Amino acid sequence: xxxxxxxxxxxxxxxxxxxxxxxxxxxxxxxxxxxxxxxxxxxxxxxxxxxxxxxxxxxxxxxxxxxxxxxxxxxxxxxxxxxxxxxxxxxxxxxxxxxxxxxxxxxxxxxxxxxxxxxxxxxxxxxxxxxxxxxxxxxxxxxxxxxxxxxxxxxxxxxxxxxxxxxxxxxxxxxxxxxxxxxxxxxxxxxxxxxxxxxxxxxxxxxxxxxxxxxxxxxxxxxxxxxxxxxxxxxxxxxxxxxxxxxxxxxxxxxxxxxxxxxxxxxxxxxxxxxxxxxxxxxxxxxxxxxxxxxxxxxxxxxxxxxxxxxxxxxxxxxxxxxxxxxxxxxxxxxxxxxxxxxxxxxxxxxxxxxxxxxxxxxxxxxxxx
Amino acid sequence: xxxxxxxxxxxxxxxxxxxxxxxxxxxxxxxxxxxxxxxxxxxxxxxxxxxxxxxxxxxxxxxxxxxxxxxxxxxxxxxxxxxxxxxxxxxxxxxxxxxxxxxxxxxxxxxxxxxxxxxxxxxxxxxxxxxxxxxxxxxxxxxxxxxxxxxxxxxxxxxxxxxxxxxxxxxxxxxxxxxxxxxxxxxxxxxxxxxxxxxxxxxxxxxxxxxxxxxxxxxxxxxxxxxxxxxxxxxxxxxxxxxxxxxxxxxxxxxxxxxxxxxxxxxxxxxxxxxxxxxxxxxxxxxxxxxxxxxxxxxxxxxxxxxxxxxxxxxxxxxxxxxxxxxxxxxxxxxxxxxxxxxxxxxxxxxxxxxxxxxxxxxxxxxxxx
Numbered sequence: 001x002x003x004x005x006x007x008x009x010x011x012x013x014x015x016x017x018x019x020x021x022x023x024x025x026x027x028x029x030x031x032x033x034x035x036x037x038x039x040x041x042x043x044x045x046x047x048x049x050x051x052x053x054x055x056x057x058x059x060x061x062x063x064x065x066x067x068x069x070x071x072x073x074x075x076x077x078x079x080x081x082x083x084x085x086x087x088x089x090x091x092x093x094x095x096x097x098x099x100x101x102x103x104x105x106x107x108x109x110x111x112x113x114x115x116x117x118x119x120x121x122x123x124x125x126x127x128x129x130x131x132x133x134x135x136x137x138x139x140x141x142x143x144x145x146x147x148x149x150x151x152x153x154x155x156x157x158x159x160x161x162x163x164x165x166x167x168x169x170x171x172x173x174x175x176x177x178x179x180x181x182x183x184x185x186x187x188x189x190x191x192x193x194x195x196x197x198x199x200x201x202x203x204x205x206x207x208x209x210x211x212x213x214x215x216x217x218x219x220x221x222x223x224x225x226x227x228x229x230x231x232x233x234x235x236x237x238x239x240x241x242x243x244x245x246x247x248x249x250x251x252x253x254x255x256x257x258x259x260x261x262x263x264x265x266x267x268x269x270x271x272x273x274x275x276x277x278x279x280x281x282x283x284x285x286x287x288x289x290x291x292x293x294x295x296x297x298x299x300x301x302x303x304x305x306x307x308x309x310x311x312x313x314x315x316x317x318x319x320x321x322x323x324x325x326x327x328x329x330x331x332x333x334x335x336x337x338x339x340x341x342x343x344x345x346x347x348x349x350x351x352x353x354x355x356x357x358x359x360x361x362x363x364x365x366x367x368x369x370x
Numbered sequence: 371x372x373x374x375x376x377x378x379x380x381x382x383x384x385x386x387x388x389x390x391x392x393x394x395x396x397x398x399x400x401x402x403x404x405x406x407x408x409x410x411x412x413x414x415x416x417x418x419x420x421x422x423x424x425x426x427x428x429x430x431x432x433x434x435x436x437x438x439x440x441x442x443x444x445x446x447x448x449x450x451x452x453x454x455x456x457x458x459x460x461x462x463x464x465x466x467x468x469x470x471x472x473x474x475x476x477x478x479x480x481x482x483x484x485x486x487x488x489x490x491x492x493x494x495x496x497x498x499x500x501x502x503x504x505x506x507x508x509x510x511x512x513x514x515x516x517x518x519x520x521x522x523x524x525x526x527x528x529x530x531x532x533x534x535x536x537x538x539x540x541x542x543x544x545x546x547x548x549x550x551x552x553x554x555x556x557x558x559x560x561x562x563x564x565x566x567x568x569x570x571x572x573x574x575x576x577x578x579x580x581x582x583x584x585x586x587x588x589x590x591x592x593x594x595x596x597x598x599x600x601x602x603x604x605x606x607x608x609x610x611x612x613x614x615x616x617x618x619x620x621x622x623x624x625x626x627x628x629x630x631x632x633x634x635x636x637x638x639x640x641x642x643x644x645x646x647x648x649x650x651x652x653x654x655x656x657x658x659x660x661x662x663x664x665x666x667x668x669x670x671x672x673x674x675x676x677x678x679x680x681x682x683x684x685x686x687x688x689x690x691x692x693x694x695x696x697x698x699x700x701x702x703x704x705x706x707x708x709x710x711x712x713x714x715x716x717x718x719x720x721x722x723x724x725x726x727x728x729x730x731x732x733x734x735x736x737x738x739x740x
Contacts, residue, residue, distance in 0.1 A: 051640045083638035268453035270421045290662040298676045304668030
């Protein structure tokens with residue numbers, strides 16, 4: 001096989017604060033050694049991809065032309081993004097496709113012709129060359145669309161459960177819980193018998209989770225939410241939370257509810273209860289500051305949670321066990337749902353951008369590059 | 371020995387939101403078994419004592435009469451303090467005095483006539499009965515005043531260093547650093563060769579710390595503080611902070627500076643640097659919310675830190691080693707300084723309350739109950 005040519009999506013922030021998103025041609029040489037060349041057939045647009053693709057650029061008022069978007073990055077965001085100025089960045093954390101060429105190493109050759117799910121960081125492209133080890137072979141009856149989201153959401157949801165166990169908690173509070181990830185977590189919790197408190201922001205999301213059998217589903221915009229949260233925390237014994245929102249008061253409210261439950265029948269202490277309360281922020285749906293009232297004693301911790309550092313700390317055995325569970329249940333427990341399919345060039349149209357960049361919970365789009 | 375009679379300070383919040391602080395008589399029976407009876411000679415007023423004695427009651431407009439204060443507790447605080455309503459609370463975490471009677475157990479008898487430092491939770495009293503194990507025998511040439519603060523501040527400062535090592539950091543950022551505790555930490559850091567960034571709020575406090583040889587002392591109210599902080603974090607390599615303030619933006623600023631340093635020469639990542647950044651809040655000099663901008667990636671954690679849970683996790687060997695270091699250096703490394711001495715009845719006078727409840731950094735008072 002000779003080298004092939006394909007398109008990839010690039011996002012570049014220039015020093016003047018202009019963000020340029022465009023399609024670029026690339027030439028991919030034949031894969032060497034343990035490399036494989038994958039024709040990308042489906043790649044989901046995850047919130048973490050949007051953080052790189054557009055960050056907080058003003059896509060509403062951007063210039064859209066054939067194969068190119070030029071948008072302004074707000075000044076406040078530019079400071080935080082100084083590290084990427086001038087560097088064209090590829091996008092797309094994960095996806096699925098078919099191995100169309102392979103290096104001479106046996107592990108690469110073994111994948112030839114197979115449909116695989118993979119992690120690469122640049123899946124919004126027609127072709128990708130990756131190490132054979134970055135691929136998970138999909139079962140024969142699983143389509144690229146079904147396998148496209150086999151990594152980020154499934155491994156994150158399973159990672160929450162592993163983290164819960166490792167840190168000796170027995171029940172979980174989850175926010176923005178109607179997301180694809182949230183629905184997976186509901187199913188995992190059901191299968192594993194783990195009590196789960198789901199927090200969502202409207203009644204439609206309540207219905208989504210009730211439909212798949214979630215027991216504790218709370219609407220944070222409803223009056224009486226604080227009391228409902230305390231009751232659900234008491235009923236489940238949850239002392240760990242995973243929060244996709246980040247900004248605002250919700251993390252504080254959750255810790256407060258946990259503390260109310262923990263101190264209910266304990267003697268008064270100026271330091272609060274002895275019960276350790278943990279919240280992990282793993283997303284940034286709300287970019288405003290996290291407000292912690294500290295009305296929950298001193299036995300608390302709030303921190304960032306990311307999949308890759310977690311996997312590093314979990315070790316290969318745990319990762320293998322998690323991956324196997326995902327592959328065995330990719331069309332059931334770990335099924336993802338998409339609102340629509342978008343080609344690489346459509347991904348640069350104003351209508352599409354305003355739709356998929358809205359980051360509405362449960363509304364996920366799939367890039368179909370070929 | 372027959373039972374003896376003494377005074378103790380009590381703080382009671384009633385259901386109407388009135389806080390009553392008063393002196394009460396108590397009768398102390400002869401100590402039994404491994405108990406000892408201590409005549410209290412000196413007890414420091416720590417911020418943690420004030421949190422129980424007055425919390426956020428309006429002492430400015432309280433009624434002061436002989437041996438009794440009646441103050442209003444603001445409504446917002448009352449909810450948080452619901453657990454103590456109707457319970458008269460004794461006050462005073464630590465102090466020193468002389469063992470004047472002892473139970474028949476050898477470890478109690480061994481303390482008879484000795485001057486001891488102790489932890490009890492109710493040292494604002496003339497006499498205390500405690501377990502012999504709660505006492506540390508002071509060296510012969512150490513006065514009760516010198517030994518009164520042998521526990522909370524020294525063990526907390528040493529606890530910071532132990533925590534730093536346990537969590538694999540090599541340098542510390544400390545706020546409200548001109549406090550008695552902060553000065554101890556400066557001396558410990560000097561002795562142990564640990565780089566320390568001290569943050570204070572005015573020039574007088576800068577001078578206090580410079581006088582005892584602190585290298586990095588920053589005034590957070592000065593223009594250019596953010597840049598100075600980043601430079602000091604870079605110079606020391608600090609990735610852990612201990613914060614006595616709690617409210618406001620300072621913790622966020624510290625984490626931001628750590629992240630700036632960590633990501634300086636790293637390739638851009640939307641998730642921030644890999645470097646773990648830890649901040650512990652161990653005080654509440656500012657009761658307003660903690661504001662976290664999260665402009666420091668996902669490799670961060672903020673949590674409460676308290677001495678007693680730390681000691682529980684540290685284990686007896688570490689505690690013994692820490693205690694021994696304190697006793698060996700109680701008049702040097704771990705020396706405390708007091709702005710004045712207050713009797714139990716003076717502690718209830720308006721002038722004294724407004725002075726010692728002001729919680730000005732470095733201005734600590736000593737209760738002398740006998």
